[in-house]
Amino acid sequence: MPVGGRKQAPVVIEEEMAVVASTISGRTSELPAMWNRMLEPRVLRDYGSGGFARLAALQGGESLEWCYGCGKCVPVCPVDLVGEYGPRKLHRKVQSGVDLLADDDLWLCTTCMNCLRVCPKQVDMIKVMPAARGAAVGAGEVPTELQDVFEKTFRYGNCLGENPRRRHAWTRGAGVPVRVLADQPGPVDVLFYVEDYWSYHPRGQQAAQAFARVLTALGVDFAILGAEEKTVGDSQRLAGEAGLFEALMEDVAATLGRYDFRRIVTPDPHGFNALVKEYPKHGHRYDVLHYTQLLAPLVEQMPFAASLERTVTFHDPCYLGRHNGEYDAPRTLLEAIPGIRLVEMGRCRENGYCCGGGGGGMWLDGFTSNHTAERLSERRVREAAETGADILAVCCPYEVSRFEDAAKSTGNDHLQVRDIVELLDEAMRGHGEG
């Protein structure tokens, strides 16, 4: 406004970041510019190929530059639905000078692969992300909580930092004998590769025990590695620790080389993914099945003793479904259980929504929460609840804990989260727990 005949130019605030303090709690929170355009420096002053060239110098990093901006990836990106992120947006940011290796966006991708599924230019975030993250890890630019998991994995061979000697403690509650190969060597049909969350997480242990009972009931000859088992570490690889992954792989391959088994069966789609896709690149070839793939052909032999009378919806794990094309085995199992009515969520199978756990997301919930309105798992649980189901069935060890937390935080306590094998076990034993 002109005052006393003197023109005063309007004052424009241009800040990348503002800190807002609550007058009630006194807590401060950062408002990144993306939440409020008025806080952005408005004018873009440069573009360039340099950011893409730096990515292209990393193996697997070249395809981000191929984006031609169609935007098909953004609506299917699970992160964009709860925040401000997507491969197309990342392309523009890098083109306009943002250093991806130093940007928080680097850690938001869950490598769920839904973008690659729809991308006409095959911009491959499944390769770009580990490449760029690997460079950031090399430069020591890693979110603290993820670094903590890397260190635990390195020291203990599991992401939880648990005692390796207690890796098979869960077997005591199984109610059936579980053979440990170190103690009882000799040929075995199925090597049950338990992986971290079924070994140590209380809810995972329940699933492991259920799986042992189901295998026993079906007369499957199986054994585990017990204390000798280490994580395959595929999510650590996708989170940027290729070196850690490869060191683990050499350990795992050496251990596997000492035993005589016909096939590996694992409940973890992430470990499964690495055993199927990464291990062969290094000359380690095994016959590998996800546990649902082992059990699906055996449904006719399953001695079901109870009808569960429940409505169930099923969440496709990204690394079993999109990454490895297995959509039917879990459904075959669910549909075989007497009394179960399977209802699908809108996003299922090829366009299933990510739980947020992949690509290191499992260990970045705190970091990610600074950039998203809610967790991906919360978003997914709402979808599951909308189907009217009373059970959300899963078959990835990451998901039980994620979805149980999300069911509570979204007020959907009535929605039970159960691994498929727990439902099979319950129906075969003839009495339920839930």
Next chain:
Amino acid sequence: MTIANQAAPAVAVVGGGPAGLAAARTAADLGSPVVLIERLGFLGGMPIIENYAAITPHLEPAEVAMGRMITAVESHPLVEVVLDTEVTSCEGEAGAFTLTLEGGAGGSRKISAGAVVVATGFQHFDPGRETQMYGYYEFPDVIALQDLEAMLKDHHVVRPSNGESPARVCFVQCVGSRDRQIGNEYCSKVCCGIASKEAMEVRQMLPDCEVFIFYIDMRMYGYWENQIYWPAQEQYHVQYVKGVISEVLPKGDRLLVRGEDTTMGRPMEVLMDLVVLSVGMEPSPGTRKMASVLGIEQNKYGFVEAVQPPLDTVSTSRVGVFAAGAALGPADLEDSVSTGAAAASRAVALLRSPVGA
């Protein structure tokens, strides 16, 4: 040779560019005598007139590619090439036209022709008419596609202001096209491809030069998508930015291009050493003049109107007169030679068919 004493009626082809050369060659190959009339003293049309370096999409040198067409026509026993000559009138009707030719060594003379093919082409849009503030005539370092073509042909891409190699070059798309104010509401069809092709050539010639293309939407139809657009982006690292430029301002000895980055929703102000305006196509003066001389309908933009589109691309409002190439509207080389051949075969068919074509 002279075709005056041939028994069969001749096909007169007006214009010696790609479309006219294709028409002349096709009619002659079909056994018809041809008179090819060119206003200038040489054949080849715009690729030669405007010093195009390499032609889209395979980057063959324009002189080599056009040279092949020219040789085939000049050496054809059924073709008479008449240079430095314009058609000033056309009397009669299909099968028995009389054309008056002016210029050349012979002064004014009349020839007879059974059919006429008009292949008088386009001209580049004059950026001086642009309603934006691009400063084509104001800033030496603002040039147009064909200006860069000439520099590429010389293997000497520099800033005209100081003769130095540019470190940053941008292309501004849709200059003079898709614009109601200017009156050119159509898309000129080739500029996205030509700009991308030139961008690749600049990157080849000046590997350290950053090249940008500011666009409304990239229109790389058919194979140009994977022949030009994708290699430009993926192999030559040309930076495509969605959002066209509204004005060019001087800033020191460089140019500040201003526009909106539409996917970011933010203004952009970026410094450039060389700004290339991707000018569109307008009917050439020859096309406007020949449409009038031949009495054929033009559309509101001045291009020759094809009267039975879309399945007949070459017939005009006057029976026996066919049109080809960019005289019909924006066309790439492939379109131009295709309609050239189509017009010629329709002309020959007309002359041979008892019921007309």
